[in-house]
Amino acid sequence: MTGFSPECGKNRSESSAVDLSSFGIREGISETIISTGLESPNAAPIGIIVKGGRTFVRLFKGTHTWANVSKEKHLASNIVYDPLLFVRSTFFDLEPSEFDYVPVHGLSFPILKTASAWVVFECTDLKNTDHALVADLTPIKAGFNEANWKSLPVPNRGFNAVLEATVHATRYQLTGEEKYLELIRHYESLASKCGGENEKKAMKLLYEVLGL
Amino acid sequence: MTGFSPECGKNRSESSAVDLSSFGIREGISETIISTGLESPNAAPIGIIVKGGRTFVRLFKGTHTWANVSKEKHLASNIVYDPLLFVRSTFFDLEPSEFDYVPVHGLSFPILKTASAWVVFECTDLKNTDHALVADLTPIKAGFNEANWKSLPVPNRGFNAVLEATVHATRYQLTGEEKYLELIRHYESLASKCGGENEKKAMKLLYEVLGL
Numbered sequence: 001m002t003g004f005s006p007e008c009g010k011n012r013s014e015s016s017a018v019d020l021s022s023f024g025i026r027e028g029i030s031e032t033i034i035s036t037g038l039e040s041p042n043a044a045p046i047g048i049i050v051k052g053g054r055t056f057v058r059l060f061k062g063t064h065t066w067a068n069v070s071k072e073k074h075l076a077s078n079i080v081y082d083p084l085l086f087v088r089s090t091f092f093d094l095e096p097s098e099f100d101y102v103p104v105h106g107l108s109f110p111i112l113k114t115a116s117a118w119v120v121f122e123c124t125d126l127k128n129t130d131h132a133l134v135a136d137l138t139p140i141k142a143g144f145n146e147a148n149w150k151s152l153p154v155p156n157r158g159f160n161a162v163l164e165a166t167v168h169a170t171r172y173q174l175t176g177e178e179k180y181l182e183l184i185r186h187y188e189s190l191a192s193k194c195g196g197e198n199e200k201k202a203m204k205l206l207y208e209v210l211g212l
Numbered sequence: 213m214t215g216f217s218p219e220c221g222k223n224r225s226e227s228s229a230v231d232l233s234s235f236g237i238r239e240g241i242s243e244t245i246i247s248t249g250l251e252s253p254n255a256a257p258i259g260i261i262v263k264g265g266r267t268f269v270r271l272f273k274g275t276h277t278w279a280n281v282s283k284e285k286h287l288a289s290n291i292v293y294d295p296l297l298f299v300r301s302t303f304f305d306l307e308p309s310e311f312d313y314v315p316v317h318g319l320s321f322p323i324l325k326t327a328s329a330w331v332v333f334e335c336t337d338l339k340n341t342d343h344a345l346v347a348d349l350t351p352i353k354a355g356f357n358e359a360n361w362k363s364l365p366v367p368n369r370g371f372n373a374v375l376e377a378t379v380h381a382t383r384y385q386l387t388g389e390e391k392y393l394e395l396i397r398h399y400e401s402l403a404s405k406c407g408g409e410n411e412k413k414a415m416k417l418l419y420e421v422l423g424l
Contacts, residue, residue, distance in 0.1 A: 021362075021363050022362065022363050022364070023363065023364055023366070024363040024364030024365060024366035025366060026363065026366075026368075026408050027408035028368055028370050028406050028407045028408040029369065029370070029405070029406040030366040030367070030368060031367040031369060032366065032367075047406070079364055079366050081367070116364070117364055150233075150234065151234050151236040151238065152235055152236030152291055152328070153365050154235070154236035154237060154238075154242040154243070154244065154291050155243040155244075155293070155371075155372075155375060156238075156240055156241065156242060156243060157241065157243060157372075157375060157376070157379075158240050158241070160372035163367060163369060163372065164369070164372070167369075193241070194240050194241040195240045196238050196239035197239055199240065
């Protein structure tokens with residue numbers, strides 16, 4: 001067994017007739033890393049929401065993702081199983097070298113090199129609320145990146161704990177409320193108990209960011 | 213894109229030289245469903261622990277899994293992404309029709325039909341503690357089940373919440389402590405907000421089990 005490869009014979013397979021469900025983007029909120037920005041690529045963890053057959057995203061005003069989507073009307077959803085990348089892309093700019101580019105609608109669109117799969121969406125029917133932009137999403141191109149499938153993403157409570165801690169860390173930064181710190185400490189202990197090396201590195205970085 | 217298939221050309225691929233890491237069983241605790249029982253198959257969610265290069269499992273005394281492993285010295289770790297199956301196998305006996313059988317060491321060993329992948333382990337160096345049996349695990353045979361790969365397991369906080377709620381539900385049943393109910397209610401709300409139909413069904417069943 002040399003590794004886990006979702007498609008044979010191609011290093012990266014692409015499809016323009018996108019069946020979202022085969023990419024695991026399903027009813028509920030899929031936690032992916034969104035890449036945007038034709039001139040200066042950017043990445044941030046953002047959920048793709050599917051509800052009642054509608055696929056959409058909610059982007060907070062003032063973020064790079066919000067600015068890029070407002071202007072360019074496209075985003076890529078990168079499916080990633082690396083807890084450290086979730087934390088890094090939440091709090092830091094990724095390096096330009098971490099992006100690859102795919103041709104979509106005459107554009108050269110940034111995706112993450114280490115994504116296991118990616119879907120580029122066109123954003124339509126943009127609606128601004130007080131704090132956010134809500135955009136409907138139409139998938140226009142997608143691909144698996146076989147080279148990144150080294151193992152199955154087996155459920156791991158440590159990995160899950162990093163996701164939760166990251167969500168609560170952004171809320172803590174916004175509000176400074178102590179209850180978020182308590183939750184973060186709870187999830188740090190879970191990541192340490194159930195996670196591997198990458199979960200521990202991710203939590204260490206998150207603690208550094210928060211000055212803990 | 214017709215679906216997500218980890219191996220081509222075979223409905224089920226099997227391997228006897230098992231590279232555990234390609235099955236996603238890695239440092240930390242991998243949450244899988246363990247099947248055991250040559251005469252009467254049984255399944256229960258149990259973590260496979262990898263720590264300092266050692267792979268082992270901790271089984272609580274008095275459970276079916278504990279009895280079967282004590283006697284038969286084998287177990288199968290099934291990689292499953294169905295939240296309802298985690299809850300069902302925690303609190304109920306699965307149907308005999310939900311198991312398939314693979315030949316291992318001259319035995320016909322039960323695995324879960326709906327597993328995305330499975331690894332059969334030999335259990336060695338069994339050690340009893342007051343409440344549990346600890347056994348080292350040597351992988352002897354493994355396989356992917358391509359027919360069960362319909363989509364990528366994209367991180368979903370609702371799915372993760374069902375796992376957490378299930379862990380806390382077993383603790384609540386053991387201790388009756390109110391703090392576990394609070395955690396379960398927190399995760400029910402997360403499963404409802406971020407999960408899909410299967411997460412909601414799983415939490416509904418868990419609430420029924422607890423009489424909530």
